[in-house]
Amino acid sequence: MLTVIVYGLAIGAIYAATALVYNVMYSTSKVLSVTTGHIPMLGGVFGAYFIAGLGLPILVGLAGAIAVGVLFNLLTEIVAVRRVLARSDEHLWLLSTLAVATMISQVMALWWGTEPKPFPRLIPQEFAQGIGDQKYWLPVLAAAVCAGSLELFYRRTMYGKLFIATSEDAFAARARGINTDRVRALSYMLSGALGGLAGFAAGQLTFAFFALGFALTLNGFIAIAVGGLGSNLGAVIGGLALGMMSSFATYLFGGEYQQTVAIGILILVLVIKPEGLFGSKQVRPV
Amino acid sequence: MTDRSHILRPVALLAGVAFLVLLPFLVRDQYQLHLAQLIGVYWILIAGLNLVVGYSGQLSVGHVGLLAVGAYAFAILTGRYDVSPVLALGASGALGGLCGLVLGLPSLRLPGFYFAMVTLAFAVIINEQSVAQTELTGGGVGLPAQGFSAPFASPQGFYWLVLGISALVTWLTWNVAHKMWGRAIIAVRDSEVAARSVGISVYRAKLIVFVFSGVTAGIAGALFASLQTYITPDTFVFELGLFFFTCIIIGGRGSILGPFIGTVVLTALPEVVAPLAKLGNFFYGLLLLIVVLLIPEGFGRLLTQAMTRLKPQAAESKVVAPDPARLKAALGTRAGNG
Amino acid sequence: MLKVDAVSKHFGGLIALSEVSLDLRPGEIHGLIGPNGSGKTTLLNMISGYYPVDAGTIRLDDHVLNDDRVPERALRGIARTFQKPRLLGPLSVLDNAMLGGWRDAQAGFLATAFLLPSVWRDERELRVRARELLIGVGLAHALDRSANLLEHAEQRFLEIARGLMLRPRFLLLDEPAGGLTPTEIEHLGTVITTLRDAGIGILLVEHHTDFVFRICNRVTALDLGRLVRHGTPEEVRNDPEVIRVYLGG
Numbered sequence: 001m002l003t004v005i006v007y008g009l010a011i012g013a014i015y016a017a018t019a020l021v022y023n024v025m026y027s028t029s030k031v032l033s034v035t036t037g038h039i040p041m042l043g044g045v046f047g048a049y050f051i052a053g054l055g056l057p058i059l060v061g062l063a064g065a066i067a068v069g070v071l072f073n074l075l076t077e078i079v080a081v082r083r084v085l086a087r088s089d090e091h092l093w094l095l096s097t098l099a100v101a102t103m104i105s106q107v108m109a110l111w112w113g114t115e116p117k118p119f120p121r122l123i124p125q126e127f128a129q130g131i132g133d134q135k136y137w138l139p140v141l142a143a144a145v146c147a148g149s150l151e152l153f154y155r156r157t158m159y160g161k162l163f164i165a166t167s168e169d170a171f172a173a174r175a176r177g178i179n180t181d182r183v184r185a186l187s188y189m190l191s192g193a194l195g196g197l198a199g200f201a202a203g204q205l206t207f208a209f210f211a212l213g214f215a216l217t218l219n220g221f222i223a224i225a226v227g228g229l230g231s232n233l234g235a236v237i238g239g240l241a242l243g244m245m246s247s248f249a250t251y252l253f254g255g256e257y258q259q260t261v262a263i264g265i266l267i268l269v270l271v272i273k274p275e276g277l278f279g280s281k282q283v284r285p286v
Numbered sequence: 287m288t289d290r291s292h293i294l295r296p297v298a299l300l301a302g303v304a305f306l307v308l309l310p311f312l313v314r315d316q317y318q319l320h321l322a323q324l325i326g327v328y329w330i331l332i333a334g335l336n337l338v339v340g341y342s343g344q345l346s347v348g349h350v351g352l353l354a355v356g357a358y359a360f361a362i363l364t365g366r367y368d369v370s371p372v373l374a375l376g377a378s379g380a381l382g383g384l385c386g387l388v389l390g391l392p393s394l395r396l397p398g399f400y401f402a403m404v405t406l407a408f409a410v411i412i413n414e415q416s417v418a419q420t421e422l423t424g425g426g427v428g429l430p431a432q433g434f435s436a437p438f439a440s441p442q443g444f445y446w447l448v449l450g451i452s453a454l455v456t457w458l459t460w461n462v463a464h465k466m467w468g469r470a471i472i473a474v475r476d477s478e479v480a481a482r483s484v485g486i487s488v489y490r491a492k493l494i495v496f497v498f499s500g501v502t503a504g505i506a507g508a509l510f511a512s513l514q515t516y517i518t519p520d521t522f523v524f525e526l527g528l529f530f531f532t533c534i535i536i537g538g539r540g541s542i543l544g545p546f547i548g549t550v551v552l553t554a555l556p557e558v559v560a561p562l563a564k565l566g567n568f569f570y571g572l573l574l575l576i577v578v579l580l581i582p583e584g585f586g587r588l589l590t591q592a593m594t595r596l597k598p599q600a601a602e603s604k605v606v607a608p609d610p611a612r613l614k615a616a617l618g619t620r621a622g623n624g
Numbered sequence: 625m626l627k628v629d630a631v632s633k634h635f636g637g638l639i640a641l642s643e644v645s646l647d648l649r650p651g652e653i654h655g656l657i658g659p660n661g662s663g664k665t666t667l668l669n670m671i672s673g674y675y676p677v678d679a680g681t682i683r684l685d686d687h688v689l690n691d692d693r694v695p696e697r698a699l700r701g702i703a704r705t706f707q708k709p710r711l712l713g714p715l716s717v718l719d720n721a722m723l724g725g726w727r728d729a730q731a732g733f734l735a736t737a738f739l740l741p742s743v744w745r746d747e748r749e750l751r752v753r754a755r756e757l758l759i760g761v762g763l764a765h766a767l768d769r770s771a772n773l774l775e776h777a778e779q780r781f782l783e784i785a786r787g788l789m790l791r792p793r794f795l796l797l798d799e800p801a802g803g804l805t806p807t808e809i810e811h812l813g814t815v816i817t818t819l820r821d822a823g824i825g826i827l828l829v830e831h832h833t834d835f836v837f838r839i840c841n842r843v844t845a846l847d848l849g850r851l852v853r854h855g856t857p858e859e860v861r862n863d864p865e866v867i868r869v870y871l872g873g
Contacts, residue, residue: 102571256418371806485698
């Protein structure tokens with residue numbers, strides 16, 4: 001029973017981290033990227049590749065995974081978001097990020113393989129530690145680091161304030177001389193780092209698996225929908241709630257109902273309170 | 287709509303129809319005929335989906351779920367309950383429409399990304415449940431699906447069945463696209479503000495079109511099952527839904543012919559160009575990205591633009607010159623009724 | 625009559641409109657002027673249904689419009705144009721205008737799909753009506769042109785034609801003279817007065833005050849969400865408060 005809770009927290013932490021990544025990217029670009037879930041996926045895959053495959057030290061592997069996250073998301077920004085935002089068509093970015101997500105997914109499937117591969121042990125610990133196993137608390141730690149560092153970033157640093165200004169009113173921010181293109185690129189890099197870190201930390205739980213990309217895109221989105229887009233608190237709570245409910249659903253009904261339950265929650269929230277627990281209704285002027 | 291009539295058009299149309307009807311005699315082997323049948327089946331779904339994605343602008347990436355519903359319904363009805371294939375075909379269409387309604391009701395009010403994710407989620411649920419409900423669906427092992435009885439039993443016969451239904455669905459969607467409903471859903475896509483300002487109920491329009499696409503997806507699913515003779519959950523993966531969606535975007539939104547050509551090309555290409563088959567979805571993703579970045583209107587639009595360039599253009603006036611008398615007359619039939 | 629009764633609107637802490645009243649009668653052109661931020665576009669948006677009313681009522685004859693959504697108001701005969709024209713780029717001018725005939729289209733989705741006779745009737749009737757209206761407003765030369773190839777003035781006149789397809793009792797024009805040359809503004813005036821003479825009630829929100837004073841029957845002037853002056857063009861133009869708001873500040 002305790003395992004169910006701990007598992008739920010751990011998987012919820014990954015969802016929460018993905019949701020945070022969504023938020024950061026959305027705040028400066030108003031884009032919800034289909035590639036979001038692929039960042040942690042890459043963090044996990046490359047973490048395994050660097051450490052287990054290439055035999056590099058763990059910290060190098062960690063840095064590498066973060067770097068891959070940063071690079072991938074920056075690339076996404078340049079290729080799929082920047083040019084597309086310049087055009088007037090509202091949903092073109094959905095198509096372009098969908099395209100990039102498909103491509104990276106397939107590349108990983110071809111290069112890394114379609115089977116989930118084990119992720120190396122990061123901290124000396126016997127296998128099968130039960131609820132104390134690092135595969136459970138590493139993701140939780142990573143999510144806490146992501147959430148905490150974002151809070152500090154937004155409140156205490158200049159760049160954080162720039163991000164907030166850009167997200168509240170990009171037009172006004174530009175008028176004040178803020179280079180919104182650069183802010184956006186930086187926010188994508190930051191969120192790429194966070195996603196890579198989260199994926200790396202979660203590797204032992206999720207395994208290094210190419211299919212994690214779309215799965216996290218969907219589940220991270222459910223976390224956002226539940227918690228409310230734009231709210232980091234909502235992202236964390238939504239993610240943890242989703243993780244717990246999935247875990248209990250698996251425990252009660254079996255693993256074959258995991259996604260069904262998660263999506264059921266999504267539909268319920270979208271029907272009852274589409275802006276999520278902590279989201280705000282948006283007035284759309286003509 | 288107000289398109290110019292080319293001399294080219296009726297001739298091309300006739301030639302095309304003749305080719306399609308005679309195709310079973312023109313292909314070299316069973317494999318090519320099978321490919322043609324597959325294209326036809328896909329097109330039945332894509333033609334309906336085209337109204338949703340290409341015309342009303344609702345980015346549904348999860349229609350593979352509706353295909354699966356139709357396929358499993360057909361396999362179960364004909365297999366377990368001995369329903370005749372033709373009846374099962376109709377039932378699959380109806381069930382597809384019903385699922386379209388259930389999916390569309392909560393989701394069509396949501397903004398674009400949310401809607402896309404919900405359709406993705408729907409496909410995931412259908413997939414998960416087709417594995418989980420082993421009693422009904424045979425679980426991971428899957429189900430066999432029956433063929434049709436004469437005259438559709440032979441490959442040629444089945445091909446003509448698929449051709450006939452494709453032609454009907456194409457005709458239906460063509461009609462919708464070129465009359466007031468077409469204008470209305472294009473308005474829903476390009477300017478909801480304009481749509482509402484002329485009295486269109488945007489949600490209702492989206493829903494009706496979506497349900498229609500559910501019916502065509504259900505029918506396509508039934509035919510797909512019969513064609514493949516055996517279905518498993520693995521057949522109906524998310525990537526297939528992405529494929530349908532990509533055919534439309536690449537072919538061009540706001541066109542019937544564009545997505546049709548897109549379907550033919552994207553289905554046939556991996557079969558013809560072997561290295562592409564290995565790349566699989568990477569290829570579709572790359573094409574999608576290229577189209578979005580360089581030719582967002584799709585190849586279909588390029589075609590129509592090229593055709594208009596072939597015609598001699600008269601010098602175009604740009605001066606607005608009202609005709610008050612004519613305007614008054616045009617307003618005349620009002621008598622103060624609002 | 626379209627009656628706006630002590631209507632107020634605020635966005636968060638910002639008061640956009642404060643107890644503004646006006647009425648729009650058939651067969652008149654009612655100008656609505658005011659500096660930027662005076663609330664004139666907000667008021668137009670509230671009449672057409674884009675913003676909910678925070679206080680007050682908007683009435684169409686005996687019917688209170690407050691809870692009616694945008695399409696419902698359109699179907700009751702309130703048409704409008706937009707400050708930034710909302711057209712369907714890939715479609716022709718004629719198709720764009722015909723869109724306005726949705727209200728009168730009888731054929732449902734299935735009837736359309738199966739090309740039942742009602743579909744042909746709709747197409748024929750709406751096409752003829754759209755053509756006549758388009759020619760009437762001055763777009764005879766551009767009927768088959770794609771809307772995304774239109775000049776600014778052509779776009780504005782097209783929106784008017786589309787609005788007229790609703791057979792509206794009232795037409796709300798949101799700064800239709802914006803970006804037009806003097807000649808084009810004259811043509812606009814011709815069109816608007818023709819509409820007025822045919823019995824349509826027109827609300828003209830405009831920055832070009834000369835134009836407003838020239839063709840309007842009555843004028844309402846707003847400033848910072850309040851009603852400043854209401855009356856004939858002469859009365860409003862000569863009102864000291866109006867002069868102060870426009871020229872003094």
